[in-house]
Structures are given as structure tokens and as C-alpha cells.
Amino acid sequence: MSSRRFTQLDVFTAQPLKGNPLAVVHDAQGLGDAQMAAFARWTNLSETTFLLPPTREGADYRVRIFTPDRELPFAGHPTLGSCHAWLAAGGRPQRDAEVVQECGVGRVRVRRDGTRLAFAAPPLRRAGAVDEATLAQIARGLKLPREAIRASNWVANGPQWVAVMLGSRDELLALAPDFAALGELELGVVAPWPGGEADIEVRAFVPTLGVQEDPVTGSLNAGLAQWLIGSGVLPPRYLASQGTALGRAGRVHVEQRDGGIWVGGDSVVLVDGRVSL
Structure with a gap:
């Protein structure tokens, strides 16, 4: 069991308690699928995410997204909230105005527009x-x-x-x-x-x-x-x-914009601490 940085945010709102909460575990290397799934069930939020080093060229970080029931290849509020938490923890993207997230659907671009983030909508399957x-x-x-x-x-x-x-x-x-x-x-x-x-x-x-x-x-x-x-x-x-x-x-x-759809929102951090997993 290791102590890891933990962030809980409210996403798609600038007003605490009025958006969609998200739990984020940083530096999740070493955690297995069963541990991630168990922690997501324990938080009992709609989604819990785990930040990892990227495996694809051009990505700034990798995220795994879990509901209390299963893992998702992509979800919107976890994308914005995870990016906010990664940046707040000192993450440095390769590009000034854009972060590239790696997840189950591949690379997802996240645009930085002041304090608000927006992700590029993935193609419809x-x-x-x-x-x-x-x-x-x-x-x-x-x-x-x-x-x-x-x-x-x-x-x-x-x-x-x-x-x-x-x-x-x-x-x-x-x-x-x-x-x-x-x-x-x-x-x-x-x-x-x-x-x-x-x-x-x-x-x-x-x-x-x-x-x-x-x-x-x-x-x-x-x-x-x-x-x-x-x-x-x-x-x-x-x-x-x-x-x-x-x-x-x-x-x-x-x-x-720019030939695609961008979905944006504000996020606010409510909990910034550590978790033992």
C-alpha cells in the first residue's frame, strides 16, 4: 500500500457542489485493475480516474476511467477534471495552449482557454x-x-x-x-x-x-x-x-471550431490530499 496524491473536483461548474464530482488518483503506477475498480466502487461517484504516464507518442498523460460498475474508454467530465487535476499538480504539457490526454479511445485534445478547459469531441462510433x-x-x-x-x-x-x-x-x-x-x-x-x-x-x-x-x-x-x-x-x-x-x-x-466540436466547462477543486492504496 502506497500514499498517492488525491484530488476531488466538481466539474462543469465554477460553484462548488453544483456540478459533477470526480475523484482523481495521481501517480497510479502499480495499481492493478481490481484495485482501481474497488476504489471506484468505494468512492461511489459516477467516475473515478487514475493518472498514469503516457504510452502513445504525443500524449501528455494517460487516464483510466472507472464507474462503480466498469471501466470506460472515454467520458467527458473525467477528461476535463483529470486534466485540471494533472495541471494543478504541476503537469507540463508539450504544447502551450493544448494538453493531449491518452485514454481508451486514443488521444483526446484538451484546449486551454484561460481557466476553462474544453475537449475535442471524439468521432461518433x-x-x-x-x-x-x-x-x-x-x-x-x-x-x-x-x-x-x-x-x-x-x-x-x-x-x-x-x-x-x-x-x-x-x-x-x-x-x-x-x-x-x-x-x-x-x-x-x-x-x-x-x-x-x-x-x-x-x-x-x-x-x-x-x-x-x-x-x-x-x-x-x-x-x-x-x-x-x-x-x-x-x-x-x-x-x-x-x-x-x-x-x-x-x-x-x-x-x-477548427473543423470539430469542442466541449468545455469550468472545474473547481474541493479536496486536495493523499490516499493510501
């Missing part, structure tokens, strides 16, 4: 129309008539996200899903917020990851942006709100 059987299952799981689903698309980019759009934010915030009916779907639900503090409201239902609802979800917002900007529903730059139904106030800054 599955996109396009959602079949009617799946949409019927989603409607049952959300306890809505099928016609309440205004649009839909697969937006899988590591997590197997399927996304649907509802007609109003009030309808979205009132959802009380039947998770048994949703089964193994990883579901994102979005609705417009006309005249609101953000352009859209988002909710993410992911019981397969060991949590029923994720407070603020970078990977989902990355997939949503590729769908909604690509189809002309949203402009090339917009703000998403997530976590309202859980008492959070997550804000996800999305921008189409």
Missing part, C-alpha cells in the same frame, strides 16, 4: 436513425406517449448513447423514468429552453454505469452537439444546462 422498437422502449421507460419524442439519434462515442428530444424543458424536468423498462439503454434526453439561462436542458439516464442519473455529462453533450449542430437545430456555439433535476447547475459550453 454510432450515429443515425433510431429504430422504432427502441423508440417505443424509450417512450415506455420515460412514461411518455410515443409522439412526445420529437426527434432522436444515436450519438455513441464510447458510451452507447441514444438521444431523444422533447418539446419543452418543463416536460423534461418532470420525467421520473421507469429504469427497469429502459433496460440497458444509455439515454440522453434534451429539450429547448427558450429565453432561459442556457439554450437547452439535458438529462442523462445511465443505470448501466451504476448511477441512475448522471449530474452533468461531457460525452453525452459531445454527441448531442454533433447531432444538433450538424442537423442545424442549434447554432455553432451554444450553452447547455444539466443537473437541474438533481439540484445541480451544470453548464456545458459547446463550440464548433
Whole structure:
């Protein structure tokens, strides 16, 4: 058992306790898969990450991402939070304005824009129309008539996200899903917020990851942006709100730039200490 630096952050917020928490274990060399998985179950957060030396040329560090249930090849809020923690611990990137993270999907670019970080959305591994059987299952799981689903698309980019759009934010915030009916779907639900503090409201239902609802979800917002900007529903730059139904106030800054989608947010450190593993 060794003492290692440990950071716990709130991601996609500049206000503590209003975003999505993340636990980060630094200098995780020597920890085995079982130890990492056990610690992630113990923290019981939506994700816990472990920082390691890179193995791919051009990467600044390597991260492994665990939910309480399994390891993920990529996730958004762990990318931003891990990068913030790595930089705060003295990490020095090879490029002044950009950090390159290595994870299960390969290299992910993270742009530094003042104190805010933004990651380049990875390509969708599955996109396009959602079949009617799946949409019927989603409607049952959300306890809505099928016609309440205004649009839909697969937006899988590591997590197997399927996304649907509802007609109003009030309808979205009132959802009380039947998770048994949703089964193994990883579901994102979005609705417009006309005249609101953000352009859209988002909710993410992911019981397969060991949590029923994720407070603020970078990977989902990355997939949503590729769908909604690509189809002309949203402009090339917009703000998403997530976590309202859980008492959070997550804000996800999305921008189409340099031929790609960038997903950004603030992070704040709440715990900076050591852990024995």
C-alpha cells in the first residue's frame, strides 16, 4: 500500500457542489485493475480516474476511467477534471495552449482557454436513425406517449448513447423514468429552453454505469452537439444546462471550431490530499 496524491473536483461548474464530482488518483503506477475498480466502487461517484504516464507518442498523460460498475474508454467530465487535476499538480504539457490526454479511445485534445478547459469531441462510433422498437422502449421507460419524442439519434462515442428530444424543458424536468423498462439503454434526453439561462436542458439516464442519473455529462453533450449542430437545430456555439433535476447547475459550453466540436466547462477543486492504496 502506497500514499498517492488525491484530488476531488466538481466539474462543469465554477460553484462548488453544483456540478459533477470526480475523484482523481495521481501517480497510479502499480495499481492493478481490481484495485482501481474497488476504489471506484468505494468512492461511489459516477467516475473515478487514475493518472498514469503516457504510452502513445504525443500524449501528455494517460487516464483510466472507472464507474462503480466498469471501466470506460472515454467520458467527458473525467477528461476535463483529470486534466485540471494533472495541471494543478504541476503537469507540463508539450504544447502551450493544448494538453493531449491518452485514454481508451486514443488521444483526446484538451484546449486551454484561460481557466476553462474544453475537449475535442471524439468521432461518433454510432450515429443515425433510431429504430422504432427502441423508440417505443424509450417512450415506455420515460412514461411518455410515443409522439412526445420529437426527434432522436444515436450519438455513441464510447458510451452507447441514444438521444431523444422533447418539446419543452418543463416536460423534461418532470420525467421520473421507469429504469427497469429502459433496460440497458444509455439515454440522453434534451429539450429547448427558450429565453432561459442556457439554450437547452439535458438529462442523462445511465443505470448501466451504476448511477441512475448522471449530474452533468461531457460525452453525452459531445454527441448531442454533433447531432444538433450538424442537423442545424442549434447554432455553432451554444450553452447547455444539466443537473437541474438533481439540484445541480451544470453548464456545458459547446463550440464548433477548427473543423470539430469542442466541449468545455469550468472545474473547481474541493479536496486536495493523499490516499493510501
